[in-house]
Amino acid sequence: MTRPFATLTEFRQALARLPQPDAGAAEAARARDAMLTKPLGALGRLEDIAIWYAGWRGPLPRLKAPQVIIFAGNHGVTSQGVSAFPQAVTAQMVENFRTGGAAINQLAETFGARIDIHALNLDQPTADFTEAPAMSEGELLDALCTGWAAVDPQADLLVTGEMGIGNTTSAAALATALYGGNPRDWVGRGTGVDDAGLGRKAAAVAAGLSCHRGQLLDPLEALRRLGGRELAAMAGAIAAARTARIPVLLDGFICTAAAAVLERAAPGALDHALAGHCSAEPGHERLLAALGKTPLLNLGLRLGEGSGAALAIGIVQAAIACHSGMATFAEAGVSGG
Amino acid sequence: MTRPFATLTEFRQALARLPQPDAGAAEAARARDAMLTKPLGALGRLEDIAIWYAGWRGPLPRLKAPQVIIFAGNHGVTSQGVSAFPQAVTAQMVENFRTGGAAINQLAETFGARIDIHALNLDQPTADFTEAPAMSEGELLDALCTGWAAVDPQADLLVTGEMGIGNTTSAAALATALYGGNPRDWVGRGTGVDDAGLGRKAAAVAAGLSCHRGQLLDPLEALRRLGGRELAAMAGAIAAARTARIPVLLDGFICTAAAAVLERAAPGALDHALAGHCSAEPGHERLLAALGKTPLLNLGLRLGEGSGAALAIGIVQAAIACHSGMATFAEAGVSGG
Numbered sequence: 001m002t003r004p005f006a007t008l009t010e011f012r013q014a015l016a017r018l019p020q021p022d023a024g025a026a027e028a029a030r031a032r033d034a035m036l037t038k039p040l041g042a043l044g045r046l047e048d049i050a051i052w053y054a055g056w057r058g059p060l061p062r063l064k065a066p067q068v069i070i071f072a073g074n075h076g077v078t079s080q081g082v083s084a085f086p087q088a089v090t091a092q093m094v095e096n097f098r099t100g101g102a103a104i105n106q107l108a109e110t111f112g113a114r115i116d117i118h119a120l121n122l123d124q125p126t127a128d129f130t131e132a133p134a135m136s137e138g139e140l141l142d143a144l145c146t147g148w149a150a151v152d153p154q155a156d157l158l159v160t161g162e163m164g165i166g167n168t169t170s171a172a173a174l175a176t177a178l179y180g181g182n183p184r185d186w187v188g189r190g191t192g193v194d195d196a197g198l199g200r201k202a203a204a205v206a207a208g209l210s211c212h213r214g215q216l217l218d219p220l221e222a223l224r225r226l227g228g229r230e231l232a233a234m235a236g237a238i239a240a241a242r243t244a245r246i247p248v249l250l251d252g253f254i255c256t257a258a259a260a261v262l263e264r265a266a267p268g269a270l271d272h273a274l275a276g277h278c279s280a281e282p283g284h285e286r287l288l289a290a291l292g293k294t295p296l297l298n299l300g301l302r303l304g305e306g307s308g309a310a311l312a313i314g315i316v317q318a319a320i321a322c323h324s325g326m327a328t329f330a331e332a333g334v335s336g337g
Numbered sequence: 338m339t340r341p342f343a344t345l346t347e348f349r350q351a352l353a354r355l356p357q358p359d360a361g362a363a364e365a366a367r368a369r370d371a372m373l374t375k376p377l378g379a380l381g382r383l384e385d386i387a388i389w390y391a392g393w394r395g396p397l398p399r400l401k402a403p404q405v406i407i408f409a410g411n412h413g414v415t416s417q418g419v420s421a422f423p424q425a426v427t428a429q430m431v432e433n434f435r436t437g438g439a440a441i442n443q444l445a446e447t448f449g450a451r452i453d454i455h456a457l458n459l460d461q462p463t464a465d466f467t468e469a470p471a472m473s474e475g476e477l478l479d480a481l482c483t484g485w486a487a488v489d490p491q492a493d494l495l496v497t498g499e500m501g502i503g504n505t506t507s508a509a510a511l512a513t514a515l516y517g518g519n520p521r522d523w524v525g526r527g528t529g530v531d532d533a534g535l536g537r538k539a540a541a542v543a544a545g546l547s548c549h550r551g552q553l554l555d556p557l558e559a560l561r562r563l564g565g566r567e568l569a570a571m572a573g574a575i576a577a578a579r580t581a582r583i584p585v586l587l588d589g590f591i592c593t594a595a596a597a598v599l600e601r602a603a604p605g606a607l608d609h610a611l612a613g614h615c616s617a618e619p620g621h622e623r624l625l626a627a628l629g630k631t632p633l634l635n636l637g638l639r640l641g642e643g644s645g646a647a648l649a650i651g652i653v654q655a656a657i658a659c660h661s662g663m664a665t666f667a668e669a670g671v672s673g674g
Contacts, residue, residue, distance in 0.1 A: 037433050038440055039421070039528040043644070044617060044637025084376070085673050092671040096374050101664025103375055110658045111651070191376040280381060296636070299652070300381025307380070314448070314651030315636070321447045327438025334429040336422045 004148045004240070008141050008220065011236075015266040018242050021055030029054035035328040045296070049274070049316055050323030056245045056272055057156060063320040066113040066313050067155035068306050069237055070097055070104060071147065073120045073229035075166035076128035080204040082169040084192045087125065093163045094119045103303055104161055107310035111317065113159070118150055120229035129173060130207035133225040135232070140220070143229040147236025151244065157316060158241045158248045159276070160234040160255055161306020165191075169201045171257035172283055173208045173226040177216040178257075178264050179290050183209070186283040188253070188302075219264040227258070234258040242272045249316065251309035252279035252302065256287050263291060274316075276309030277301060341485045341577070345478050345557065348573075352603040355579050358392030366391035372665040382633070386611070386653055387660030393582045393609055394493060400657040403450040403650050404492035405643050406574055407434055407441060408484060410457045410566035412503035413465035417541040419506040421529045424462065430500045431456045440640055441498055444647035448654065450496070455487055457566035466510060467544035470562040472569070477557070480566040484573025488581065494653060495578045495585045496613070497571040497592055498643020502528075506538045508594035509620055510545045510563040514553040515594075515601050516627050520546070523620040525590070525639075556601040568595040575599060579609045586653065588646035589616035589639065593624050600628060611653075613646030614638060 005011045029051045034040055041047065054061050072094045078087050096102045097117045108115040120143060126134035135143070151158060164170075168190035175186045183205035189198060208226055209216070216222040223232055235258045241248050250256050250273050262269040275288050277297035288295060296315050301308045329336065342348045366388040371377055378384065391398050409431045415424050433439045434454045445452040457480060463471035472480070488495060501507075505527035512523045520542035526535060545563055546553070553559040560569055572595045578585050587593050587610050599606040612630035615622055617639040625632060633652050638645045666673065 036440075037430070037438055038640050042528070042638065042640040043440060044639065046636065046638065046648075089672050092669070093374070096664060096669040096671055099664070099669070101374055101669045103373075103380060103659045103663055106658040106662040107655050109662075110655045191379070297634070297652075299383065299633070301379065301383065302381065303375050303379040311383075311652065311655050314655070315634075315648065318444055318447045318648050318651070321443040322440045325443040325446075326440055327433060327436070332429070332433040332436070332438045334433055335426050 003145045005141065005145055008137060011144055014243065015239060015262065015269060018266060018269055019245055021271065022058065025058050026051050026055035028059045029323065033323065036326045037329055037332050037334050043322060046319040046322055049319035053247055053320055056247050060324045061320055062324060063156050063317050065155050066111065066157040067152050068104060068108045068113045068115045068159045068161060068310055069118065069150050070161045070163060070306060071118050071120060071230035071233040072122060072163040074122050074125035075164055075170055075228050076125045077130060077169050077204055078166040079128050080130060080200055082197065082201045082204055083165045083190060084197065085165050087165045090163055090165050091122050102305060103307050104305040104310060107307055111310065111313040113310065113313060116150060118146060118233065120146060120233060126228050129226050130204050130211055134227055135224050137224065140224040140232055143232035144236035147233030148240040151237050151240040153244050155246050157313060158246050159251065159306045159309040160237045161251050162230040162234060162254050162304055164228055164230045167228055167230065167254050168281060169204050170226060170228045170231060171254040172201065173205045174222055174257045175283055175287055176205055176209060177222040177226055178219060178260050185286060188281040188283055219261045223261045231258040235261050238262060238273065242269065248273040249276035249309035249312050251276055251306045252304055253281040253284040253287065254304060256284060260287060260291060276312035279308060340482045342478065342482055345474060348481055351580065352576060352599065352606060355603060355606055356582060358608065362395050363388050363392035365396045366660065370660065373663045374666055374669050374671050380659060383656040383659055386656035390584055390657055393584050397661045398657055399661060400493050400654050402492050403448065403494040404489050405441060405445045405450045405452045405496045405498060405647055406487050407454050407498045407500060407643060408457060408567035408570040409459060409500040411459050411462035412501055412507055412565050413462045414467060414506050414541055415503040416465050417467060417537055419534065419538045419541055420502045420527060421534065422502050424502045427500055427502050428459050439642060440644050441642040441647060444644055448647060448650040450647065450650055453487060455483060455570065457483060457570060463565050466563050467541050467548055471564055472561050474561065477561040477569055480569035481573035484570030485577040488574050488577040490581050492583050494650060495583050496588065496643045496646040497574045498588050499567040499571060499591050499641055501565055501567045504565055504567065504591050505618060506541050507563060507565045507568065508591040509538065510542045511559055511594045512620055512624055513542055513546060514559040514563055515556060515597050522623060525618040525620055556598045560598045571595040572598050575610065579606065585610040586613035586646035586649050588613055588643045589641055590618040590621040590624065591641060593621060597624060597628060613649035616645060
């Protein structure tokens, strides 16, 4: 691929010049919303979604080309006994994504989304962050660039998902670095660890924070030291989407932790993103609250793969269809409005 | 049409012999769910939905033919000043449904649902229930039969919606009759009445309960005295769907009040129905709690027309697609499960 950035500094510079929503387009959408054949506000959040979307895509938007991108990575921290599944499952699930057998394949098909799979050096897990930085600067840059380049410039809605045995522990460490609090506030059962496993996850997060003490104030450096390739790639993709004015639906805890790196590095960097759902992984609700995002769905999903966000594609499609497709009171000859 | 019932007694008899879910099919779905390539429970409510749906439709179900039916009726109680819109809007919106300009048209199209519109004697509003029974026995039977006959036997998911200026007041009166409580607990702003209008709605409900005191213990009689043609038609359609083993998504306050008549007349009659969403109309949350139904969506909609339930069609489609389309651990060669 053509690398979008030669250095991390160039990526930081891109974050400093993110485009803003078009206030005029949003205002025009708000004015149109008030003329549509329904009591004002009667479509609830669908109206807010449409106005927000128009701010990024322009007046009378259409949503025809949603893209789901799955990034997969392996994590050295699995040596701390933090997952119920062996690391080999990451590659096995990538194959399952490629042959169409996973939940995300069905969800993408249901809502007409294109799906792309990127396996990131699965045979080279990141370093165990309890002992060393998870990634070198070059590895972080590679992952950010892969994520950035994976976004289809023609897409009109982006979902980023992930697969990586051990990555809820990495996300919990990253969230603790970004927002503080006790490691126990941010760890959860992930794919299904027992109480002892949960204790090992909290201990690993605490060990990681201790190992990298004093080095975590910069959000991208926290990502490098505690994150993983798939987290960095999601951050790169979400930033690329912003640059291309492509709205984003955030998935669960791991995706949101990756996205939060951007928000902490450049406040407002997630203004083009909605929270697709609230995961059953307990740290997610806390993270969404820190970001000020109210999730569209709350159906107890905790799968990753972009599944919760993909499920929310239908909500955004419906919002845009109503906004751009409904008749106005005048067009329909309906009294009131 | 061929009338499905010659008398109200025949309708009552149908309610007494509703089919039950196939426990074997549900059990087989539960067993399949445990073998799919995801941690057990990681798809949250999507897994419950698929198992429930299989209980009505059989193993490895598909969802290909959702049907949305809109029933419209006019209400004599509008003479009490209970709506922000004139009664003429009911017919105007029916025309809007027929020409594709309403929210429900866009929502049905987004999720691939067939849509049918039934305007029920709009030029003959029901009687003002503060003074007399809203409908005669013949009018109630006609509306129940219209609703029943409107269901496509080939549909595999049903949404019933409504349009009827004044019908939140009718639904509030019906809910008060079915579940008790103060009229103020059940009335809301509907299409957008002010505080004075809200007071008139509560007064109308109280007057209706007073007028029909001692005559409201039988749920179908409460429907006849306080309801409206579109409410009766929705009840008829939801009962017909049960008889044909077609799962139902309940819409907002008015639809749910109509459905509650069936549940009060024959406990368990709504086991084939999920609550599609929770409306911003405050009585809806109360009504769902009384029915023991947890809504799939909570996005602040308060439009009626079946809009909230139609929005939830995508959730059910996604649940069924995952359940019937995903690979098992064995098929995909993934460790664990």
